[in-house]
Amino acid sequence: MKGLSVVGIGSTTFGKHKTTTIIELAKQAAEKAIFDAGIDREQIGTLYIGNFISGPLNGQEVLAGIIADSLGLGEISATKVEGACASGGIAFRHACMAVASGLTEYSLAIGVEKMAHASGKEVTSALNFAMDKDTDGKAGLTFPSLYGMAWNSHSKKYGTTRSQVSAVVKKNKCAGLKNPLAQMGLNLTENEIFNSRLIASPIRLFDCCPVSDGAAAAIITTNKNAKHATNPISVLASVQTSGTPRISSSNDLASFAATISASNQAFQLAGISRKDISLVELHDCFSIAEIIDIEDLGLIKRGDAGPWTTEGRTNINGDLPINPSGGLISKGHPVGATGVGQIYEVCKQLRGDHPNQVPDAKIGLTHNLGGCGIACAISILANPNA
Amino acid sequence: MKGLSVVGIGSTTFGKHKTTTIIELAKQAAEKAIFDAGIDREQIGTLYIGNFISGPLNGQEVLAGIIADSLGLGEISATKVEGACASGGIAFRHACMAVASGLTEYSLAIGVEKMAHASGKEVTSALNFAMDKDTDGKAGLTFPSLYGMAWNSHSKKYGTTRSQVSAVVKKNKCAGLKNPLAQMGLNLTENEIFNSRLIASPIRLFDCCPVSDGAAAAIITTNKNAKHATNPISVLASVQTSGTPRISSSNDLASFAATISASNQAFQLAGISRKDISLVELHDCFSIAEIIDIEDLGLIKRGDAGPWTTEGRTNINGDLPINPSGGLISKGHPVGATGVGQIYEVCKQLRGDHPNQVPDAKIGLTHNLGGCGIACAISILANPNA
Numbered sequence: 001m002k003g004l005s006v007v008g009i010g011s012t013t014f015g016k017h018k019t020t021t022i023i024e025l026a027k028q029a030a031e032k033a034i035f036d037a038g039i040d041r042e043q044i045g046t047l048y049i050g051n052f053i054s055g056p057l058n059g060q061e062v063l064a065g066i067i068a069d070s071l072g073l074g075e076i077s078a079t080k081v082e083g084a085c086a087s088g089g090i091a092f093r094h095a096c097m098a099v100a101s102g103l104t105e106y107s108l109a110i111g112v113e114k115m116a117h118a119s120g121k122e123v124t125s126a127l128n129f130a131m132d133k134d135t136d137g138k139a140g141l142t143f144p145s146l147y148g149m150a151w152n153s154h155s156k157k158y159g160t161t162r163s164q165v166s167a168v169v170k171k172n173k174c175a176g177l178k179n180p181l182a183q184m185g186l187n188l189t190e191n192e193i194f195n196s197r198l199i200a201s202p203i204r205l206f207d208c209c210p211v212s213d214g215a216a217a218a219i220i221t222t223n224k225n226a227k228h229a230t231n232p233i234s235v236l237a238s239v240q241t242s243g244t245p246r247i248s249s250s251n252d253l254a255s256f257a258a259t260i261s262a263s264n265q266a267f268q269l270a271g272i273s274r275k276d277i278s279l280v281e282l283h284d285c286f287s288i289a290e291i292i293d294i295e296d297l298g299l300i301k302r303g304d305a306g307p308w309t310t311e312g313r314t315n316i317n318g319d320l321p322i323n324p325s326g327g328l329i330s331k332g333h334p335v336g337a338t339g340v341g342q343i344y345e346v347c348k349q350l351r352g353d354h355p356n357q358v359p360d361a362k363i364g365l366t367h368n369l370g371g372c373g374i375a376c377a378i379s380i381l382a383n384p385n386a
Numbered sequence: 387m388k389g390l391s392v393v394g395i396g397s398t399t400f401g402k403h404k405t406t407t408i409i410e411l412a413k414q415a416a417e418k419a420i421f422d423a424g425i426d427r428e429q430i431g432t433l434y435i436g437n438f439i440s441g442p443l444n445g446q447e448v449l450a451g452i453i454a455d456s457l458g459l460g461e462i463s464a465t466k467v468e469g470a471c472a473s474g475g476i477a478f479r480h481a482c483m484a485v486a487s488g489l490t491e492y493s494l495a496i497g498v499e500k501m502a503h504a505s506g507k508e509v510t511s512a513l514n515f516a517m518d519k520d521t522d523g524k525a526g527l528t529f530p531s532l533y534g535m536a537w538n539s540h541s542k543k544y545g546t547t548r549s550q551v552s553a554v555v556k557k558n559k560c561a562g563l564k565n566p567l568a569q570m571g572l573n574l575t576e577n578e579i580f581n582s583r584l585i586a587s588p589i590r591l592f593d594c595c596p597v598s599d600g601a602a603a604a605i606i607t608t609n610k611n612a613k614h615a616t617n618p619i620s621v622l623a624s625v626q627t628s629g630t631p632r633i634s635s636s637n638d639l640a641s642f643a644a645t646i647s648a649s650n651q652a653f654q655l656a657g658i659s660r661k662d663i664s665l666v667e668l669h670d671c672f673s674i675a676e677i678i679d680i681e682d683l684g685l686i687k688r689g690d691a692g693p694w695t696t697e698g699r700t701n702i703n704g705d706l707p708i709n710p711s712g713g714l715i716s717k718g719h720p721v722g723a724t725g726v727g728q729i730y731e732v733c734k735q736l737r738g739d740h741p742n743q744v745p746d747a748k749i750g751l752t753h754n755l756g757g758c759g760i761a762c763a764i765s766i767l768a769n770p771n772a
Contacts, residue, residue: 001489021520047628055441059523061515062470065760066631075647077626078761079476082466084448090465094480101487103387129447134407137445240463242433242451249455261461374451375464 001100001269004235005226006381008037008219009344014332015116015183017213022051022058022114025215026067029337030110033217034071037106038230041071044219045104047078050091050111051336053126057118067110076104083240084130085285087111088216088339089368089377093238095220096379105221111340112215123211127335130371132246139248144200144208146247146372147286151202153253154292157303162202164306166193168287169206171315172323176330178355181341183332184210207287212332216341223384233347236270236363236380243373256373259296263367266378267298272363274299277320277380279349279358281342282367284327293367294322297378316356324349324356339368339377350383362386387486387655390621391612392767394423394605395730400718401502401569403599408437408444408500412453415601415723416496420457423492423605424616427457430605431490433464436477436497437722439512443504453496462490469626470516471671473497474602474725475754475763479624481606482765491607497726498601509597513721516757518632525634530586530594532633532758533672537588539639540678543689548588550692552579554673555592557701558709562716564741567727569718570596593673598718602727612770619733622656622749622766629759642759645682649753652764653684658749660685663706663766665735665744667728668753670713679753680708683764702742710735710742725754725763736769748772 010032012025020028026049034041049064060066064078083090088111095109115123124142131137136146154160169188176185188206196205226232243258244250251257267274277299284290291305299320300308308314314322325331325345328338346364348354354361361383368377396418398411406414412435420427435450446452450464469476474497481495501509510528517523522532540546555574562571574592582591612618629644630636637643653660663685670676677691685706686694694700700708711717711731714724732750734740740747747769754763 001487023520052447053441055439055512055515058519059511059515060519061438061468062631062757062760064469065628065757066518068628069631069635069760073628075627075629075644077479078469078628079480079626080468082447082468083450083464093463094465097483097487097489101387101483103483125445126441129441129445132452133444133446134409240465241461242454242459242464243461245448245452245455258461371448371451374448374455 001096001238003223004096004099004220005223005232006218006235006347007221007226007229007232008033009347010036011181011216011341011344012214013181014212014214014334022054022060022112023066023070025114025213026110026112027070029215029217030071030108033219037219039106041073043106044073044108045076046098046107047073047076048091048094048109049080050088050339051080051113052082052084052087056126057115083375084370085335086339086368086370086375086377087336090240092218092340092343092379093240093377096235096238099220099222105225107220109340110215110217111337113334113336114213116211116213135246135248144203147288148200148203150253150292151288157254160291160306164310165287166190167309168290169193169329172284172327172330175324175356176326179326179331182326182330183212184330185326203286209285209328209333212334214332214334214337216337216344218340218343231351232384233350234382234384236382237266238379239265240377242375245374247372254292256296256369258373258376259293259369262376262378263297266380270380276363277365278361278363279321279324280365281323281325281345283369284323284329285333287329290322297367316358321358324358342366342368346381350381387482387624389609390482390485390606391609391618392604392621392733393607393612393615393618394419395733396422397567397602397727397730398600399567400598400600400720408440408446408498409452409456411500411599411601412496412498413456415603416457416494419603419605425492427459429492430459430494431462432484432493433459433462434477434480434495435466436474436725437466437499438468438470438473442512443501469761470756471721472725472754472756472761472763473722476626478604478726478729478765479626479763482621482624485606485608491611493606495726496601496603497723499720499722500599502597502599521632521634530589533674534586534589536639536678537674540674543640546677546692550696551673552576553695554676555579555715558670558713558716561710561742562712565712565717568712568716569598570716571712589672595671595714595719598720600718600720600723602723602730604726604729617737618770619736620768620770622768623652624765625651626763628761631760633758640678642682642755644759644762645679645755648762648764649683652766656766662749663751664747664749665707665710666751667709667711667731669755670709670715671719673715676708683753702744707744710744728752728754732767736767
């Protein structure tokens with residue numbers, strides 16, 4: 001899967017879109033991406049939709065066909081892919097595969113979710129579909145409790161403190177203030193984070209990403225076609241792995257095997273080293289996840305992600321900027337949209353056109369993780385002129 | 387997408403599997419396919435799951451990751467694809483794409499659904515997720531009523547009679563009697579069909595496929611690897627299209643544009659003519675659908691499918707055997723499983739190993755249609771030695 005570029009990106013804001021349907025959200029993001037690419041929509045030969053729970057929360061499946069029709073894309077192949085919270089990253093990878101295999105010259109990936117209209121109980125119940133219901137589900141677990149256990153394990157192994165995890169929250173909530181797409185930019189003190197409502201010990205309210213609506217889109221083509229594009233970004237790698245579906249069969253609660261495997265594959269495919277990465281958008285569904293993910297990606301040594309964060313080394317101007325978009329915690333997490341939203345953010349950075357611009361951004365990595373590590377999609381993108 | 391073969395197939399029975407989970411169903415079909423292929427599971431590099439409504443009916447998503455884990459497939463990419471009732475055909479096509487693009491040597495496609503445990507109301511509500519909820523859904527339509535409208539339109543245009551449609555039911559229910567996988571083989575008289583309960587005029591109970599549980603699996607590899615297989619079947623084409631998501635924007639209620647487009651693409655890709663087809667497994671979710679599908683596929687002239695059926699020309703020993711498995715009406719329709727189940731049936735035929743064996747079967751076509759024509763997957767398979 002070589003020789004690919006992203007030539008168009010688009011996104012809605014992430015947040016609450018009370019009067020906009022899920023189809024309309026996807027359409028808005030896609031229309032922006034088509035305009036950004038400067039292509040005719042007739043050139044798009046394949047559509048992939050990343051979505052997780054439109055069925056239970058919106059009573060609407062076959063999103064791919066409905067969205068293809070609403071965009072006037074004709075009788076092209078249109079497929080919804082699902083891998084829990086990694087659905088968006090999987091959609092992007094499949095759109096890349098369609099071009100790489102020669103099936104089409106241009107393909108469109110859209111990630112979309114609409115969930116903020118549903119009650120807390122409905123959302124929690126639907127999110128739990130990402131768990132193995134016969135084991136973790138039966139044990140009464142929810143995702144905050146799973147990540148609470150991961151936190152406890154990481155603390156025990158590496159001495160990670162509440163203060164270090166709060167530094168993730170502070171950094172990401174603050175980054176969201178300047179990202180016009182973000183749902184929940186905030187200036188928080190450590191006390192405000194520590195005193196926020198306890199959800200599943202040690203996880204508190206501000207450790208959790210919000211419930212969000214939103215959509216993001218990307219158009220992929222060959223490097224050859226990309227020569228005619230205004231702002232092409234090269235795709236160095238796009239990989240997908242699966243991991244353990246249940247916490248009871250995990251060897252290490254403070255790590256996700258699917259991330260480690262996908263990261264190794266992605267760097268090998270891209271032919272670059274971890275030191276070449278300018279910035280990362282990763283899956284901080286809970287604050288502790290950012291610390292675990294950085295270490296699983298092999299970007300910082302085990303146990304060092306906490307200290308790096310408190311020292312500001314993962315800030316926008318730090319040694320290794322992590323989630324300059326604000327991440328899931330601050331930008332929001334419309335589940336199926338998140339993976340494509342990360343592609344959007346990294347492309348903006350590599351174009352030098354981001355409100356939280358990382359200086360001299362040349363290569364960016366996106367990391368999208370489903371469930372408690374059951375599915376992972378990682379892409380590495382680069383500015384072709386840098 | 388050339389040079390591919392199916393080297394392993396497996397299936398559960400279609401019907402009611404009260405004590406078997408959806409994961410277990412998928413696993414049973416896949417284990418049979420792996421055994422049939424005679425390969426080590428470590429050789430499988432990609433998994434695709436076709437499933438439509440496991441979320442609302444089983445409270446379980448991320449099926450691909452859970453099934454990959456249950457089969458011991460390691461950290462391979464595992465993806466659920468969804469296109470309503472065409473989900474299985476789409477999974478098979480994607481498994482073909484993964485091999486054709488060189489991403490893996492062997493890929494596994496599984497179709498699976500578990501729905502018979504749910505109440506009629508729950509099933510109808512979940513099936514309606516395949517409709518555009520903002521138009522057809524709001525109008526109070528259900529799939530029996532949509533196909534009832536299609537029937538009325540076909541009758542008006544071509545004079546199709548109740549008796550002709552009953553001939554479809556008789557043929558398929560009868561074929562199911564000899565298929566050990568079939569849920570509902572029956573010897574029915576025309577009177578029994580006509581006197582069955584009215585569901586949505588003119589559709590009666592025996593015109594409808596039953597609600598089913600089941601799974602089917604297929605293993606795809608290169609023709610080169612297939613040389614070492616016992617019973618390889620060549621994949622001449624596997625295509626996927628999308629069509630109109632709502633009946634109000636359909637130009638012709640007695641036809642599905644997605645089928646016409648997919649059929650033309652498939653025959654062009656396969657490089658064969660329609661006369662070369664030995665048998666067809668098509669999407670008879672309702673009896674009238676078989677008549678419409680045959681004509682949309684271009685296999686029989688418009689308006690002639692009814693007369694052909696009453697004349698027995700679509701019987702197992704007829705000019706063009708249609709649904710020798712019993713079809714959805716008789717074999718059952720575990721939604722996500724159906725498309726892969728059709729691949730299973732056609733492979734058995736082309737191996738010369740089917741309980742309803744079509745004489746001299748050389749080339750078979752599968753046709754899997756979602757919603758009211760929103761997604762279509764067609765594959766053409768051939769005996770490589772014929």
